[in-house]
Amino acid sequence: MTARRPPRPRPRILFLDAYDSFSNNITALLTALLDVDVFVLPIDSPSLLCPAGEPDFAERLRRELGHYAAVVCGPGPGSPDNDADVGLVKHIWRLCDEDVLPVLGICLGFQSLVASFGGRVRRLRRGLHGMVREIGHRDGSETDDDEGGDIFQGVGRFKATLYHSLCGDIGQQDVPEAEWAEARWRPSPSCPDVVPLAWVEEDRGDDEGGVERILMGVKHRTRPFWGLQYHPESVCTEEEGNQVIVNWFREAQQWNEARGRVAAVDGDILARNATKPSLLSQLPGMVASAPGQTASSDRWWESMDVGNVYRSMTIPLPQGVQVPDIVEAMGCEESERIILDSANAANAMARADVRGRYSIIATGLESALRIEYHTGDDYATLKLGSIRGESAGGLSQQVPLAPYGTIWGFVASFHEARQIETTESAQSPFLGGFMGYITYEQGLSDIGIFPDHDRQHHRPDVCLAWVTKSITVDHVTKLIHIQQLLPQELDVALWIEKTADKLIFSPNFQTVFHHHSDGFSPRKSTQPLKTRRPSRGTTTITPMTKEYETKVSICQEFIAAGDSYELCLTDQTKITRPISDHPNSAERHLSRKRRRSSSLPAPPSSWSLFKSLRTRQPAPFASYIRLGGATLVSASPERFLQYDDTGRCSMKPMKGTVRKSEEVVTLAQAEKILHIPKEEAENLMIVDLVRHDLHSICGAGNVTVPHLLVVEEYQSVFTMITVVEGQLPAPEQKKEKYTGLDVLAASLPPGSMTGAPKKRSCEILQQLERGQERSLYSGVVGYMCVTGRGDWSVTIRSLFRWDDEQVAGAGGDEGERQEVWRIGAGGAVTILSTPEGEREEMFTKLAGPLRVFADSG
Ligand SMILES: C=C(O[C@@H]1C=C(C(=O)O)C=C[C@H]1O)C(=O)O
Numbered sequence: 003m004t005a006r007r008p009p010r011p012r013p014r015i016l017f018l019d020a021y022d023s024f025s026n027n028i029t030a031l032l033t034a035l036l037d038v039d040v041f042v043l044p045i046d047s048p049s050l051l052c053p054a055g056e057p058d059f060a061e062r063l064r065r066e067l068g069h070y071a072a073v074v075c076g077p078g079p080g081s082p083d084n085d086a087d088v089g090l091v092k093h094i095w096r097l098c099d100e101d102v103l104p105v106l107g108i109c110l111g112f113q114s115l116v117a118s119f120g121g122r123v124r125r126l127r128r129g130l131h132g133m134v135r136e137i138g139h140r141d142g143s144e145t146d147d148d149e150g151g152d153i154f155q156g157v158g159r160f161k162a163t164l165y166h167s168l169c170g171d172i173g174q175q176d177v178p179e180a181e182w183a184e185a186r187w188r189p190s191p192s193c194p195d196v197v198p199l200a201w202v203e204e205d206r207g208d209d210e211g212g213v214e215r216i217l218m219g220v221k222h223r224t225r226p227f228w229g230l231q232y233h234p235e236s237v238c239t240e241e242e243g244n245q246v247i248v249n250w251f252r253e254a255q256q257w258n259e260a261r262g263r264v265a266a267v268d269g270d271i272l273a274r275n276a277t278k279p280s281l282l283s284q285l286p287g288m289v290a291s292a293p294g295q296t297a298s299s300d301r302w303w304e305s306m307d308v309g310n311v312y313r314s315m316t317i318p319l320p321q322g323v324q325v326p327d328i329v330e331a332m333g334c335e336e337s338e339r340i341i342l343d344s345a346n347a348a349n350a351m352a353r354a355d356v357r358g359r360y361s362i363i364a365t366g367l368e369s370a371l372r373i374e375y376h377t378g379d380d381y382a383t384l385k386l387g388s389i390r391g392e393s394a395g396g397l398s399q400q401v402p403l404a405p406y407g408t409i410w411g412f413v414a415s416f417h418e419a420r421q422i423e424t425t426e427s428a429q430s431p432f433l434g435g436f437m438g439y440i441t442y443e444q445g446l447s448d449i450g451i452f453p454d455h456d457r458q459h460h461r462p463d464v465c466l467a468w469v470t471k472s473i474t475v476d477h478v479t480k481l482i483h484i485q486q487l488l489p490q491e492l493d494v495a496l497w498i499e500k501t502a503d504k505l506i507f508s509p510n511f512q513t514v515f516h517h518h519s520d521g522f523s524p525r526k527s528t529q530p531l532k533t534r535r536p537s538r539g540t541t542t543i544t545p546m547t548k549e550y551e552t553k554v555s556i557c558q559e560f561i562a563a564g565d566s567y568e569l570c571l572t573d574q575t576k577i578t579r580p581i582s583d584h585p586n587s588a589e590r591h592l593s594r595k596r597r598r599s600s601s602l603p604a605p606p607s608s609w610s611l612f613k614s615l616r617t618r619q620p621a622p623f624a625s626y627i628r629l630g631g632a633t634l635v636s637a638s639p640e641r642f643l644q645y646d647d648t649g650r651c652s653m654k655p656m657k658g659t660v661r662k663s664e665e666v667v668t669l670a671q672a673e674k675i676l677h678i679p680k681e682e683a684e685n686l687m688i689v690d691l692v693r694h695d696l697h698s699i700c701g702a703g704n705v706t707v708p709h710l711l712v713v714e715e716y717q718s719v720f721t722m723i724t725v726v727e728g729q730l731p732a733p734e735q736k737k738e739k740y741t742g743l744d745v746l747a748a749s750l751p752p753g754s755m756t757g758a759p760k761k762r763s764c765e766i767l768q769q770l771e772r773g774q775e776r777s778l779y780s781g782v783v784g785y786m787c788v789t790g791r792g793d794w795s796v797t798i799r800s801l802f803r804w805d806d807e808q809v810a811g812a813g814g815d816e817g818e819r820q821e822v823w824r825i826g827a828g829g830a831v832t833i834l835s836t837p838e839g840e841r842e843e844m845f846t847k848l849a850g851p852l853r854v855f856a857d858s859g
């Protein structure tokens with residue numbers, strides 16, 4: 003009997019990550035195309051660069067590299083001329099002969115290779131971010147020698163996406179046109195070791211000096227180093243290009259074999275897996291297990307709402323009854339509210355694919371458990387009772403986050419303990435569970451960006467209520483589900499019955515409706531709005547036109563320098579006006595007294611602002627939220643992330659917007675304007691970024707793009723969208739279970755609000771926006787149901803206010819405190835933007851939300 007040979011271990015590839023927003027797409031491509039395991043080290047890996055008491059850096063690097071068949075040096079912001087931008091990468095090219103191993107440099111990694119062997123890196127005449135070009139390569143067919151095509155051998159014609167504003171210069175512009183056809187495949191005298199393999203020749207037009215020769219692929223003459231300037235992993239790089247990667251790895255392995263180089267199998271490695279471990283798998287067993295077993299008496303919240311069951315009652319949605327009518331029929335006494343409103347569901351204007359289907363109304367928030375977290379704290383606060391505090395008998399406890407790793411570990415563990423299986427009969431996407439908001443600043447801290455100053459407030463950045471009483475409206479089946487999560491032993495759901503009666507017998511539901519072809523009836527909330535000037539005492543400060551245009555130009559300078567590929571610049575408008583509604587009844591009483599003695603009329607309440615915004619700008623992700631000291635009135639059209647209970651995730655970034663006008667009325671006209679390289683590039687960059695975010699959790703082979711660059715129609719604009727889908731890895735063990743929260747935590751802040759690469763772009767924007775917090779704007783709002791389903795939108799086209807931000811009234815009326823509303827607006831700046839165009843786009847987006855201050859309530 004012959005002993006079975008142990009299976010050959012899969013080769014490992016080390017990916018050096020230069021903080022790009024496309025890195026995970028490359029690791030996924032390598033994993034999918036080659037039979038390899040990919041591991042990742044950041045270019046500034048502290049474990050390699052500075053562990054105390056270890057042998058020196060060169061030895062550590064040598065030992066780490068010994069585990070891999072090859073290295074891929076990734077793309078990233080900045081320039082190889084700046085050591086910090088390439089970090090470890092520059093050491094790879096300098097390895098001594100016995101330590102050398104095969105390497106592929108991509109984009110920044112490619113530029114670093116060229117710069118390390120005699121070439122220069124300089125700016126392109128104009129950056130080519132998101133541009134798709136045919137890669138001119140020598141596939142070997144034109145030559146007899148073996149070296150003809152190298153890694154392009156046998157590869158057909160293909161187009162690839164470019165994301166760069168710098169380029170490798172080996173003196174190509176100095177070659178006379180007559181010699182170019184031959185000379186372009188030979189090393190230049192100044193860079194004898196750099197063999198060109200591919201080019202793009204970009205016609206810049208006469209005014210810019212004719213054709214720019216852009217180096218796209220190289221190999222080192224004697225060492226096993228290759229480089230590609232284009233992005234092989236982009237969704238718009240054609241599949242034929244995959245062969246280049248396959249060829250490279252074949253060459254790499256042949257090189258290893260010829261040298262007898264065998265990668266070490268044993269011993270620890272410093273690099274991490276290409277995908278993130280799940281939030282639940284990182285919790286110590288004690289925390290992840292059912293809290294009922296470990297509940298200590300002082301953690302009063304731990305067993306609350308655990309083991310609940312779902313009960314519901316369904317009543318018809320009368321013709322013409324809208325979400326605000328239902329809310330008003332329930333009574334308006336609640337000081338906190340969460341209403342997610344598919345405000346355009348019944349709107350004949352909207353095309354079917356941009357209509358929302360469900361609306362969700364949370365009720366009874368005063369008795370709902372709440373998780374609040376202020377970014378940077380090492381604890382979360384668990385609250386019961388609203389911000390009324392002690393007077394309402396509220397309970398509050400600070401829970402240390404150390405055992406959970408981060409706030410996301412805590413949220414995941416809290417949810418997991420309360421999850422229930424999907425009920426077959428449930429016709430609602432949300433049975434109960436988390437509802438709330440997350441700020442932009444929380445997203446920043448999730449990617450390692452912290453404020454450079456004292457924030458001067460302690461507002462929640464994550465504010466999630468655990469909702470057990472809710473109403474879901476299905477605008478397609480025209481049904482209202484009144485639902486409650488409650489202990490199994492309580493078999494009468496009194497609240498459900500009472501609520502059903504309240505609705506059915508409310509005057510809002512009793513009106514006799516006339517049938518209208520658009521599904522609307524002339525109800526109060528949809529009547530044409532009278533417009534008047536903003537109420538007296540209201541001051542509005544909008545962004546300064548010139549200053550905004552200057553900032554657009556500064557963004558473009560960062561882009562030309564290679565620091566960013568696209569920057570979503572925004573600014574804030576501030577509206578100050580007399581206080582309209584109040585967080586608690588005591589204050590409400592006081593201010594009524596104050597108002598009586600004041601000369602100013604009461605301005606429309608936040609609820610009136612919401613009703614007027616949802617009517618003016620019906621959007622699929624409208625919301626009205628009063629929670630944790632914030633009030634949000636939103637008409638967001640943009641889905642951030644949706645996931646279902648089978649682990650299917652869907653993201654829908656928007657980018658490329660044109661205002662409706664006399665010239666742009668139809669979808670066809672908008673398509674003509676938006677299907678141009680500038681707009682498509684703007685969208686494509688975010689699509690690749692979103693794929694990267696999804697890949698970090700879903701892994702290779704689990705991310706697809708079913709709809710690319712589709713123009714959709716909204717109330718006042720046309721916008722280009724793309725749908726990116728991912729599938730969560732199946733749970734091998736309970737402990738390794740992934741949920742939608744993993745994707746949410748890995749994808750904030752929304753890429754469509756940052757630009758790419760995300761981290762460097764956010765740092766630049768923080769400087770340009772002068773550290774002013776975006777707060778709720780650019781964050782997300784949504785829910786995560788007990789069954790694991792979730793839906794989150796990007797908070798844009800919205801206004802918000804914090805209860806604790808009040809200023810002295812105009813005219814020095816000290817008695818009159820004023821509330822402050824803020825509206826953020828902006829757009830993506832690329833190298834092809836114009837300052838005027840961007841300024842106009844920002845003001846277009848601002849106009850809708852701003853107008854509600856002039857509407858009568
Ligand atoms: C920045 C905003 O919107 C974002 C930018 C868009 C764009 O640049 O076309 C489109 C939708 C949003 O992702 C905003 O509404 O303020």
Ligand SMILES: NC(=O)CC[C@H](N)C(=O)O
Nearest residue numbers: 077078109110167168564
């Ligand atoms: N995608 C990249 O790696 C870009 C490299 C470099 N920052 C440039 O702009 O040219």
